[in-house]
Amino acid sequence: MFVEAAPSDLSFDVDVAAGDAAVLLTVIEGPEIGQRLLVGSEPGVRGGDARPALAAIADRVEDSGILCWRGQRVFAEVFRPAQRLVIVGAIDIAEALAHLANALGWRTICIDPRAVFASSERVPSASELLVEWPDQALRALDVDEDTAIVVLLHDEKFIVPTLLSALEAPASYIGVLGSRHAQAAWHSQLIAAGVPRQELVRLHGPAGLDIGASTPIEVAVAVFAEILAVRSGRRGGFLRDGRGAITRRPLSVAVPAKEIAPVHRATR
């Protein structure tokens, strides 16, 4: 636990581009304890009370953890812009998903070509509503690895073009609601449209973990649980049946735990 006087707001003033991350380095043990540097997407050194020499290790940081620097310990924190959830189809499940997304700190973009559906009355929790053809809107959104896509729309006019468009980009998750029978039919159409068979494993359809969800909010919980499981490389299931770490392990460049000399302080 590192305890410090609250820094000023101005110490956190850098831009982070989409798909990029900011890194905050803080010396937590050693003669320069409390010195810090924040590195954003813009070139050059930024941050209110910067310690420019720390920039040399910023490039080594991939995820939050402790680094050694000049015999001192540095805590590296990685900040990524909010993850995005793109929902295609402004039905009741869309609002449930957007509501959950807000609680999780995700941004939500809801697409529906029908203006009467894509309204802020129907999906009040969405950060953005787009009345556009889903395949075109998806291409315009610059979908990256920090984006999950959930397709709720089943209309034959939209579904195959939407899935083709979704598969073009490196989205971390593509979920497709619909029966097993319907999924098989869409897969056939995608293959006929030239999608390689091995690409189809990227489609999570029917979307969601197997929790017996039936109401819109239950379906949203099942789908979001699957999005998080995919992000963490987990399969879902009961924790009591597993043996590994419970929390997500950061892909850290941090020093292994045994190399960290504990600084013992009485807890009371």
Next chain:
Amino acid sequence: MSEPGGGTRMTMLHWLGDASAAAALSRWRAEGKACAIATVVFTRNSAPRPLGSKMVICEDGRMAGSVSGGCVENAVALEARTVIANDAPVLLHYGFTADQAFEVGLP
């Protein structure tokens, strides 16, 4: 906070990772109070809060945010008041095994 191009301006809110803690910090500062931040910088498996979790502590003892799910918050808050008084950061070490959690008093 978010821009059309998908880019983001980093703010204190991003760092604290908790809207209610960020609101508490600006409220307490507006009252003219000194505040401290505690950050989880090292965890073992199954730690109650992930790396980077933060708690805001006001010099008068008020707290917002969480670093352990209730196990060590009081102990951290006491240390925080020393940090504010001395204006010098500290690195603390707490055990998070079930036994140690009871030692410091689960809520």
